[in-house]
Amino acid sequence: MAALDLMPAPLGLLAELTHRCPLGCPYCSNPLALDKRDDELETALWARVFREAASLGILQVHLSGGEPAARRDLPELVKAAREAGLYSNLITSAVGLTAKTLGALAEAGLDHVQISIQDSDEPSADHIAGYKGASARKRALASEVVRLGLPLTVNMVVHRANIGRVEQMVELAQSLGASRVEIAHVQYYGWAVKNRAALMPTREQVDEAVRQVEVLRARHHGQIVIDAVVPDYYARFPKPCMGGWGRRSLNVTPAGKVLPCHAAEVIPGLEFWNVREHSLAEIWRASPAFSAFRGIGWMEEPCKSCSRRELDFGGCRCQAFLIAGNARAADPVCHLSPHHTLVEQLAAKREDAAYSYRSS
Ligand code: SF4
Ligand code: FES
Numbered sequence: 001m002a003a004l005d006l007m008p009a010p011l012g013l014l015a016e017l018t019h020r021c022p023l024g025c026p027y028c029s030n031p032l033a034l035d036k037r038d039d040e041l042e043t044a045l046w047a048r049v050f051r052e053a054a055s056l057g058i059l060q061v062h063l064s065g066g067e068p069a070a071r072r073d074l075p076e077l078v079k080a081a082r083e084a085g086l087y088s089n090l091i092t093s094a095v096g097l098t099a100k101t102l103g104a105l106a107e108a109g110l111d112h113v114q115i116s117i118q119d120s121d122e123p124s125a126d127h128i129a130g131y132k133g134a135s136a137r138k139r140a141l142a143s144e145v146v147r148l149g150l151p152l153t154v155n156m157v158v159h160r161a162n163i164g165r166v167e168q169m170v171e172l173a174q175s176l177g178a179s180r181v182e183i184a185h186v187q188y189y190g191w192a193v194k195n196r197a198a199l200m201p202t203r204e205q206v207d208e209a210v211r212q213v214e215v216l217r218a219r220h221h222g223q224i225v226i227d228a229v230v231p232d233y234y235a236r237f238p239k240p241c242m243g244g245w246g247r248r249s250l251n252v253t254p255a256g257k258v259l260p261c262h263a264a265e266v267i268p269g270l271e272f273w274n275v276r277e278h279s280l281a282e283i284w285r286a287s288p289a290f291s292a293f294r295g296i297g298w299m300e301e302p303c304k305s306c307s308r309r310e311l312d313f314g315g316c317r318c319q320a321f322l323i324a325g326n327a328r329a330a331d332p333v334c335h336l337s338p339h340h341t342l343v344e345q346l347a348a349k350r351e352d353a354a355y356s357y358r359s360s
Pocket of ligand 1: 237238302303304306307308309310312313314315330331334335336337
């Protein structure tokens, strides 16, 4: 019996409202084949998805993209999330989002804003984003978020070009009035796989950044929360990706496919159901893609008999496929994986090549 009451209840919904985006970040986690504007879900369908998410017990929706502000109905979507009783977090590049629209979003009931900033050094930030003037626009919009009384998180993705400026990045986030800053090392999915050798930091850089974060946490304690996402290529054990496949969250693509994680489409043979044909509850309960790696029954050795199998769930299925060519294998980041040397080889491959920017 696969009744809903025997399933873990999901906690969060990532609503990828559109893949359209004015920026071209070389580490974008969107797929290489982007959903087209004509295929995007209509406003009413998103509103239905939000209601169904709330009925499933989900408390929080992350309105993401691409750049969610590329959708003109964004205030209506925020209102729909509020009416469904969901806490809404807007994940934005802040480019293409005007102060006027932000005001409308606040009016519609938006709860939280997360702005990505590519670097504390402005020319470098614009170069990484592939958009001249992006940094100035982001800083201006951050001020507006704070002026409206909305809580602000600044997200800084770090890699070889900016990893030496973690301290300045935290100071910038604080000066912008953020209550939280995320120092997130690039995760190698989507466009970041294409740019891996250009983005990969050295182990020494990573160790220094990790040390810096600890110093900064002590220095800014009580003023700003510093979250850090460590780069798993240098770890001994993998991350429990998504908190376990099909355990905590759902990711709805612009065209309505529901994925257990943002990168799941790289795994061949998975069947994803679409909210146009199924309710979110049906998808959570019975979609073949969600069932594929739920629990631990699918595991192969060494995960199958490992004492950590219910702590990290064998790591990341997408990374296992991307590096080892087998989505059932242990995440090769794990030092117990027979494929771990591949990760060491990839981490050692660094080339100062021009970025391959994400296209729209
Ligand atoms: Fe995790 Fe598998 Fe490695 Fe054990 S062998 S630590 S379960 S990835
Ligand atoms: Fe897909 Fe980790 S990104 S399971």
